Amino acid sequence: MEKKYDELLELLDNKKIIELRQKLINMNTADIAEFLETVPSNEIVVVFRMLPKELAAGAFSYMDVEEQEKVINLITDREISYILDELFVDDVVDMLEELPANVVKRVMKNASSETRDLINQFLKYPENSAGSIMTAEFIDLKKYMNVMQAFDRIRRTGKGKETIYTSYVVNENRQLEGVVNVKELLLSDYETKISDIMDTRVISVMTTDDQEQVSNMFAKYDLLAVPVVDTENRLVGIITVDDIIDVIEKETTEDFEKMAAMTPSERPYIRTGVFTLAKNRVFWLLILMISGTLAGSILLHYENILAAAPLLVAMVPMLTDTGGNAGSQSSSLIIRAMAVGDIKTRDILKVFWKEIRVSIIVGIVLAVANYMRIIILYPDSEMMALAVSISLVATIMMAKIIGGTLPMLVRIIKLDPAIVSGPLITTIVDIGALLVYFAIARAILGL
């Protein structure tokens, strides 16, 4: 896969284990994971076992689930235990959600009872909720501590935590009272009380909040971590920015896929099988193909008009394509603006009104261009040019209004706006455009 690992693979082939090990130890864990993915299946464990334990666990956490599965199937129970101890619970949960049941069983068997309880609790949160992506490894302080005691606690308990840069202040009921950054601790005297430097304007999320909402908060407030609380404001976990970047990437890719009329896939393109790719694409194509035949029936229905004025047929692709394009522009903008939180459903009337005005401007520009094109190419077709141009304005207005508001209506009924794909808009607008076109053509040309 990656040329840059050829040298390492050669060392492995030639059994130059000590030299290989030395090189691996000096690499970044994410790169070691990438290298392991290029190693032939039967040798992964060889390489995995030559790494120092901590590095092996670190690399494991960066591997894709299918590679993780291979490794789990080849290592001992004891090694599994060790890895589970080193991993953050949220990473373990991510992995378990995608592993086959028998592998999950083996993993759970080797987890410490404390980890197992945590995992079970995390697995209960709905998919894509803040609860499902949080981690339980954070540092908590009490407000009566002073800075010295806080540092002590960080030094003592910080090693396995996902971040040590933000600590959370909780009361005896584990309710969240404030946050303190290491920055403030470092810049304060050792005797200062935590209650004096903690920030009580805590930005927190609920376990049930959607992960997209959470990632928009990171973007807005420039956060490194956010605390997750339950309905009684008890601190149950934190979400760190590195996990949020993965969430943003995954959510965006899903939006891209839905907006191009596909079922979202779990894996990167290059590692998805041909049958899965075909399966993800065929459903919507089939639905849209069948709806697309409606447009065909309209053409067939006006057969005699088309026979009387063949030039009318020639304008159909231009008209329907432009309608589809104009509608997709609007739907893409609106879906994206809703995803990043720039537009809320209550803005629907504003969007409606804006799209009307934009579509009038765009429609008139295109209609004028089109009118001139037709009378230049086909002189003496002024009435035809007029009919086509009026249809064009009407089509663009319809397309932009549907494109702008349909995703919002979909969100209002609690579905994902991204299912309003460009292709779906195109299919809907095609039908409307043809009906309008023939009505106008008949009226103007007297057919």
Place this chain on the structure above:
Amino acid sequence: MEKKYDELLELLDNKKIIELRQKLINMNTADIAEFLETVPSNEIVVVFRMLPKELAAGAFSYMDVEEQEKVINLITDREISYILDELFVDDVVDMLEELPANVVKRVMKNASSETRDLINQFLKYPENSAGSIMTAEFIDLKKYMNVMQAFDRIRRTGKGKETIYTSYVVNENRQLEGVVNVKELLLSDYETKISDIMDTRVISVMTTDDQEQVSNMFAKYDLLAVPVVDTENRLVGIITVDDIIDVIEKETTEDFEKMAAMTPSERPYIRTGVFTLAKNRVFWLLILMISGTLAGSILLHYENILAAAPLLVAMVPMLTDTGGNAGSQSSSLIIRAMAVGDIKTRDILKVFWKEIRVSIIVGIVLAVANYMRIIILYPDSEMMALAVSISLVATIMMAKIIGGTLPMLVRIIKLDPAIVSGPLITTIVDIGALLVYFAIARAILGL
């Protein structure tokens, strides 16, 4: 804009300044900025001046450029100076890039000469390069220092730095030698030498690297900050994760816009004017409309065939729409995979081969469904059904091969693959689909 600020606005209206000030002081800076954007223009400065200086500068950094401009035009030179001192250079540069020339002049006049030099240097980096988004406020250490000295330096110089959690070790030529996280400092003895705990496997970027590349590195390595070096490995700045989240959001929105055949806009939808929106959309619609007329000419050219077999016309929208949809699916997947770094241009043959196989499966499924639909709806049309179904397979194959490889070819010639929009693919595939359709129909139906 936001209902939640109604209470604050009422306080302002009723001139309850002290109460308003008290409430603002307890708010997050990002929220204060959001509130300021809802305040009527003539009162922004009133509110701005009631804030403690530091909070005012903080809120300023979160405001949109147009609001920043309003504020700058209303405050004194002295106040500008103060804000410039408080802001990070990268934020100042972002702002200056969008302000009108006369305002830029006034801002530069009030910057300290040191800041002015930095700004000028930063403005020289190409747009969207690592250099253009980095900040010069970082903590540098020497490797002969010990942990105690490092903490001293962090305490002394840390206040105005964008992050104090990662420090960079440089030699006497300012070349980057390693990184140390506060985490390691906290977990080490005071006498430990920096050279013993620094990580020399530094992941760094060049000033000229593209920001998209940089953001993919953050995603891959879970970074909080990355050092930026010049061609001689001298440390010139750092990029922090909060800025990267903004980059990711902006780049993705641009991709969405390009892929829906629009010129990317600088501002959120809700704040973009109707004329700008229309201008951003009309260019590609016009280009595509004119190309779309080619498909119309093909229909006109085969006028006599259509007259002989009217059912053929009825299949045109289904055929061209399906082709466009199938092609957009592939182009969306490939453009996204390239954006997140999952696919490189050298994978083009793999993609080509994968798309061929996927398109055969998808094509056959749709062709069979379509064949059955036609012979059920129009009995005795087996040959017609056959012609349409074969055309469908050919169209889908063509669409997916073009959709999969065209974005990669565009990248190979150094353009942005996202310009291969769904609408563009649709227009190209329309023409090919019609040519294939008529060729096959003539051959099979003997027209």
